[in-house]
Structure formats: structure tokens, C-alpha cells
Amino acid sequence: MRRSLPVDAAPPVAVGRGEAYENMRCDVCGSGERDEELLLCDGCDRGRHIFCLRPIAARVPTGPWFCPACAPRSKPVKRFPMTQTKIIDFFRIQKGAEDVEAEKCGIFQDVKKRRKRPLVMHKKRRRILPYVPTEDKVQRLKQMASLATAMTSATMKFSNELTYMPGMAGRSSNQARLEEGGMQILPKEDKETIELCRTMQKRGECPPLLVVFDSREGFTVQADADIKDMTFIAEYTGDVDFLENRVNDDCDSIMTLLLTEDPSKRLVICPDKRGNISRFINGINNHTLDGKKKQNIKCVRYDIDGESHVLLVACRDIACGEKLYYDYNGYEHEYPTHHFI
Structure with missing residues (x-):
């Protein structure tokens, strides 16, 4: 049984209530088992397993x-308006789509030229492919509006790059050479692909993805078109901070950026x-075979111009309508996924 409390808070005195706590059961499933995963409401003292919550914790x-009965009534998810001007402002989209078309043609022609070169007797390296934006502009607006809905619900601002905020880790801390055991360098051809995708994103040509809400999983991402194996999906972005500053952070989406030998320098x-x-x-879910079969995205850290970046890339062909999943425990195996669907 766990009552969520500030880290430095003293344990509550439960005089006369010890027996009641010993017989505590989950309000949802009725079981008193796995009490280490049974949350006690700070309002009514009723219990719920973290895996019985919706979405699952x-x-x-x-x-x-606070349990749903005691928690302040949450506002219903407000859909972001499918208005071009509002979406342009939210994602800070730049004008000049014709420029990116020329860039795309140049990159794709360069790829074709490289393929015409004589074959050499070594293992062919699999290159990262640029995503193919949806041609229908109305559908692209729908895709971006779905992401904006999820982000505004989470009180987030859009940022397609790593951000270095005052009071957190500075950009000078992100040195890929400090990675314990070394970090792979992103090849030139793949770097060109990533730059192309970044440029397309700035012009409002987003990946063919929809963000949808699932009652059990919360907001999820699904393919809005067929996606080929090795296609670039996104760079994992957000504020960069030192790991030691986030040990007791409640954010469930923290991603490892840099694993240094010195724990105080880990990002x-x-x-x-x-x-x-x-x-x-x-x-x-790392603990079930079915869970592992769902994986269709891989998370890879690369040295790009001397800095560490986390890229999400398709690790197999993904069909339209399929949800996207990757392994949260690709590096450190510390994230609790045993209750994931």
C-alpha cells in the first residue's frame, strides 16, 4: 500500500486505523494483493491499484x-481548432513550401546518384529514409490539430529541437564524446535526411501521424499512412536537464540523452x-511476448555535430492505422512497463 507523499515528508500516523489499512482492497478489482502498487487516496483513504487506473499509471x-471521486473535476479534452492560422501560429510554420520541394528533389536525386555507383564487397548499411508527408493539405491540418490537442491538454508548447533553459543543463554539457563506451556518429547521408525532415516540418509538412486518445493508454500515436521500415519519425525533444535533478520527477516521459561515467554529468x-x-x-510491455511484438519504432542515440540526439526510426513496415510503440527500456532497463498493454 502506498500513499503518495513528498519525498521528505514524515510517514502518517495511523492510530486506530492500522487494521483498516491491513484489510485495504482496490475499489476497482476488489483485490488486496500487490499492496506495494495500491495507491491510497489523500482525500478518502480508499485504494486503487496503479494498473486499475485509467489511463494506467x-x-x-x-x-x-486523489481518486476520481475526490479529484477536482477534470476538463474534457478540448479539440484544437482546425484553423490554418491557429495551427501555423502553434507550430510556428514558415512560409515558402516551394523551397522545400526543391530541396526534396535535390536530396532524392542525390540518393539516386549514389545508388548508381559501383557495388563494393562489404555489408550494405541501412540508411534512414525521410518520411513522406500526406499530400492532402486538409488531412495534414487534421494531423497537426490532433497533436496540438494533445499538447494543449498536457499544457505543452511545441518544440522540434532540444531546449536548454536557465537553471538546467547548459548546451555545453551535451558532449557526445563523454558517453560511457562511446556513441555512434550519424553518417553524412542520414544527417542530410534528418535535415530534410526538419525543413519539411518547418514548412508544415509533418509526418503522416495522428494523435488519438485511448481510455487505457491515454494519448497515443498512430500511422495515418503506410510507413516504410527505417523511416525517420521524429527526434525526441524537450528541456535538457541533469539526471540528478529529475530523480523524484513525476514526468513519465523522461528520456536518457547522455550516459556519462560521472553520474553528476548524465543528461x-x-x-x-x-x-x-x-x-x-x-x-x-517488456515482460510479455505480445508486448514485444508490438514494437515498430526503435530509439537510437547519435552523435550529431558533437552533441547527443535521440532519434525515433521505424524498425519495420508500419501499416496505416497501426499504433506506434518503442522500447522504453532500450538502454537502462529501469522503466516499469509490466502493466503496459
Whole structure:
């Protein structure tokens, strides 16, 4: 049984209530088992398992927790208006789509030229592919509006790059050479692909993805078109901070950015205030075979111009309508995923 309390708070005195706590059962499933995952409401003292909540909670929160009956009534999800001007302002879209078309043609022609070169006798490296935006502009507006809806619900601002805020880790701290064991350098051809995708995003040509709400999983991301294996999906973005500053953070989307030998220099990405669609891509259940089969995205850290970046790339063909999943425990195996669907 766990009551969420501030880290430094003293344990509550439960005189005369010890027996009641011993017989505590989950209000949803009726079971008193797994009491280490049974949350006690700070309002009514009733209990609920973290996996019986909707959406499911990954871990016991560090701050106060109230059951649905005691919690302040949450506002219904307000859909972001499908108005071009509002979407342009929210995503800070730049004008000049014709420029990116020329860039796309140049990049794709360059790729074709490279393929015509004589074959050499070594293992062919799999290159990252640029995503293919939806041609229908109305559908693209729908895709961006779905992301804006999720972000405004989470009180987030859109940022398609890593942000370095005062009081957190400075940009000079992000040195890929400090990675324990070394970090792979992003090849030139793949870097060109990432730059192309960033340029397309700035022009409002987003990846063919929709953000939808699921009662069990919360906001999730699904493909709005067929996506080929090795297609670039997004860079994981947000505020960069030192890991030691986020040990007791309730944000469930913190991503490892830099694993240094010195623990005090380890960096994480925190998309609680700023970020992009990567914040809403769900993780697989590492403890079941069915969970592992769902994975269709891989999360890879690369050295790009001397700095660490986290890229999300399709690891197999993804069909239109399929939800996107990746392994939250690709590096450190510390994220609790045993209750994930």
C-alpha cells in the first residue's frame, strides 16, 4: 500500500486505523494483493491499484494523489481548432513550401546518384529514409490539430529541437564524446535526411501521424499512412536537464540523452513543458511476448555535430492505422512497463 507523499515528508500516523489499512482492497478489482502498487487516496483513504487506473499509471506518484471521486473535476479534452492560422501560429510554420520541394528533389536525386555507383564487397548499411508527408493539405491540418490537442491538454508548447533553459543543463554539457563506451556518429547521408525532415516540418509538412486518445493508454500515436521500415519519425525533444535533478520527477516521459561515467554529468530530456509528437508515442510491455511484438519504432542515440540526439526510426513496415510503440527500456532497463498493454 502506498500513499503518495513528498519525498521528505514524515510517514502518517495511523492510530486506530492500522487494521483498516491491513484489510485495504482496490475499489476497482476488489483485490488486496500487490499492496506495494495500491495507491491510497489523500482525500478518502480508499485504494486503487496503479494498473486499475485509467489511463494506467506507470509508477506511484511522488506528490499527492486523489481518486476520481475526490479529484477536482477534470476538463474534457478540448479539440484544437482546425484553423490554418491557429495551427501555423502553434507550430510556428514558415512560409515558402516551394523551397522545400526543391530541396526534396535535390536530396532524392542525390540518393539516386549514389545508388548508381559501383557495388563494393562489404555489408550494405541501412540508411534512414525521410518520411513522406500526406499530400492532402486538409488531412495534414487534421494531423497537426490532433497533436496540438494533445499538447494543449498536457499544457505543452511545441518544440522540434532540444531546449536548454536557465537553471538546467547548459548546451555545453551535451558532449557526445563523454558517453560511457562511446556513441555512434550519424553518417553524412542520414544527417542530410534528418535535415530534410526538419525543413519539411518547418514548412508544415509533418509526418503522416495522428494523435488519438485511448481510455487505457491515454494519448497515443498512430500511422495515418503506410510507413516504410527505417523511416525517420521524429527526434525526441524537450528541456535538457541533469539526471540528478529529475530523480523524484513525476514526468513519465523522461528520456536518457547522455550516459556519462560521472553520474553528476548524465543528461535527460524532459518533455513536460516543451516537446513534439515523440512525447505521445507509447512504450511496449517488456515482460510479455505480445508486448514485444508490438514494437515498430526503435530509439537510437547519435552523435550529431558533437552533441547527443535521440532519434525515433521505424524498425519495420508500419501499416496505416497501426499504433506506434518503442522500447522504453532500450538502454537502462529501469522503466516499469509490466502493466503496459
